[in-house]
Amino acid sequence: MSSELGIHGGDTDLLIPLPAAGESWDPHLIHTHYFGFSVPEAAIGAFLYIRYQPAFPLSQGGVCVFQGNDNIELTDIAYHDYEITMPWPTVDGNTITTDNGFSIEFIEPGAVARLRYTAVDDRMSFDLIAEAVTPLLARGHVMPGEEAHHVHSRQPGGSEQFMHVTGQLRLDGTSYDVECFAPRDRSWRQIRVERRGAVPSPPVGWSPMYFGPDLVFNQISFEPLDTDPRWAGLYEVGDRPSHHYAWVQRGDETRAVTSVRRDVLEYHPTIHLATRQEITAQDACGDTYRFRGEAIASAVLPAWPNVSFHDSVYRWEDDHGRVTHATYQEIWFDTYQRAMLGHRLLPTPTA
Structure with a gap:
């Protein structure tokens, strides 16, 4: 595999370093942990997140659960316990617990985690086991251009992995x-x-999807110009590829994805998230993949104060008719958000 498809060791799950005594770190340097789950038959999605800010040291995060597509404001969602300013989480062995009670226990780092939370008012709780079904793949930055700000001497990094999540939500x-x-x-x-x-x-847009051990797909990209995206005229992207990280898992084989074409067919009329889209991709072996997806739940969520961030539960179908559900996440800055104000009164384009 190429270096961009390297595999991390499980010890990286517990890698949340703080500056050494007398050392000064950039205030924008962060660590993160993200987990999620869904209950598709009830149109429920969950966003579980910790953002560490070691320069201070502080953290933010918690639990967001959303249901359906009518979540216009953060406080519309089914359950919200997300704090912007918290102390550094408590670390007890392999267990990380935030000040608002969200707990990640790495039973087997790199492979198995237990996720727990109970609301102080008893409105919501979950106890889940997440077991790896793909390797712990190395991932770099999230936003195109973000890598230019990294301090490479500090060895920045990241990882992605698909999990089989089981348990109970109340x-x-x-x-x-x-x-x-x-x-x-x-x-x-x-x-x-x-x-x-x-x-x-x-x-x-980030669109991970798991159809079975023979087909696990993941990509992060912007809509290419030849799909007539709403962002056309707002940004200059040159001739760079529309995706900057993508892979496909075929059994025990991980392949790099060499091209991605993501064509949005419908947007949410108020929050502007892509709610219906098609993806065509090709991997390094020349195999082509086609997916059609539609949001069955969506929400505006916190995480980053200078962007508009959205999570959703997508129903995906491959070109053989197989169906799966997974998160689809999208993020943009205020230039795009302001431009979208004019679209609220326009009819939504259809295929």
């Missing part, structure tokens, strides 16, 4: 069985600059 008195395939990812020692204009980029 929400407002109703219990749900959870059994899904959901990605997790994380970053360490990466610099996510929040200064205005520091990372000019069109909206970026």
